[in-house]
Amino acid sequence: MIREIVIARKYGFCMGVKRAIKIAEKTASETDTPVTILNEIVHNESVVEAFRKKGIGQSFSVHDVESGTLIISAHGVEPGIKQAAINQGLTVVDATCPLVRNIYKIIQGIIPEGYYLIHFSDRDHDETKGVVGHAPDRITVVSSISELDKYPSWAKRKLGLSVQTTSQIEDFKAFKEAARAKWPHIKTFDTICAATNQLQSAVHEMAPLVDMILVVGSKTSANSKRLARISQSLCGRGKLIGSDEDIREEWFAFDSDSISRVGVTAGASTPDFLVEAVIKRLNKLSGGTARLIRLAGDRDKKEGRIIDS
Numbered sequence: 001m002i003r004e005i006v007i008a009r010k011y012g013f014c015m016g017v018k019r020a021i022k023i024a025e026k027t028a029s030e031t032d033t034p035v036t037i038l039n040e041i042v043h044n045e046s047v048v049e050a051f052r053k054k055g056i057g058q059s060f061s062v063h064d065v066e067s068g069t070l071i072i073s074a075h076g077v078e079p080g081i082k083q084a085a086i087n088q089g090l091t092v093v094d095a096t097c098p099l100v101r102n103i104y105k106i107i108q109g110i111i112p113e114g115y116y117l118i119h120f121s122d123r124d125h126d127e128t129k130g131v132v133g134h135a136p137d138r139i140t141v142v143s144s145i146s147e148l149d150k151y152p153s154w155a156k157r158k159l160g161l162s163v164q165t166t167s168q169i170e171d172f173k174a175f176k177e178a179a180r181a182k183w184p185h186i187k188t189f190d191t192i193c194a195a196t197n198q199l200q201s202a203v204h205e206m207a208p209l210v211d212m213i214l215v216v217g218s219k220t221s222a223n224s225k226r227l228a229r230i231s232q233s234l235c236g237r238g239k240l241i242g243s244d245e246d247i248r249e250e251w252f253a254f255d256s257d258s259i260s261r262v263g264v265t266a267g268a269s270t271p272d273f274l275v276e277a278v279i280k281r282l283n284k285l286s287g288g289t290a291r292l293i294r295l296a297g298d299r300d301k302k303e304g305r306i307i308d309s
């Protein structure tokens, strides 16, 4: 039976997502011409749907946008696509997160110095495509340690290593060690963003205190999926749910004694109202008696502590 609902110290919207939403809303309110978002403004269906209802269009190809303003999402885009939009006569508003742009700056700094870049990342993610598009001939995407075997020693090549902003911290640490063992001369740029760091640390803090962790986030959100994976590995029960409707009563009825504390967190693209609905539903399942606990924590020690209820 659910007795306590534990809320992570840090969950939900990150700086880059809040900024992109604000930019899109401001743009739509200030223009009379059609506004279209390229790809998903952030990877969350509720946010995308809310924009659709406000009359803001969405397109997965710049060539399908005939006129008006094109908004580049928080994940960024390759320069060629931005240029194509300008060539088509569109007004481009760039909502790329400054921390994604930071990777572009690194690329622009090291490529003229003769570097090649290894980018540790999910190959098909929008952010990855944008990063690679900044120097397609000089960037190699590697998604796992096992893929390193495919590449030569490149002893004479200047090499850099960067990482997707939302990668799992432990995965990148292990990858970095393996990459350094193969290429001792590689220069590392840790481009995992602060929000990812905080969200993942908050799960580490919460995991020893709870029996199950529910991660509210979309299946298309890389950072939400990672939080669920970390939750599963740390506490044995970690589930990714899109909304309160995905919660199954039997999760708690099956072995009622062992799940009394349920942890709740959310990915960087998850709006607060979805988290609030999950808390409400959990409370309902507890018969309205669950104690609500908010966590504070020590990020470095990865320990959580209760601050209020």
Ligand code: SF4
Pocket (backbone or CB within 6 Å): 014, 015, 016, 017, 074, 075, 097, 098, 099, 100, 165, 166, 193, 194, 195, 196, 223, 268
């Ligand atoms: S997860 Fe990080 S890089 Fe991505 S939008 Fe948020 S702050 Fe920016």
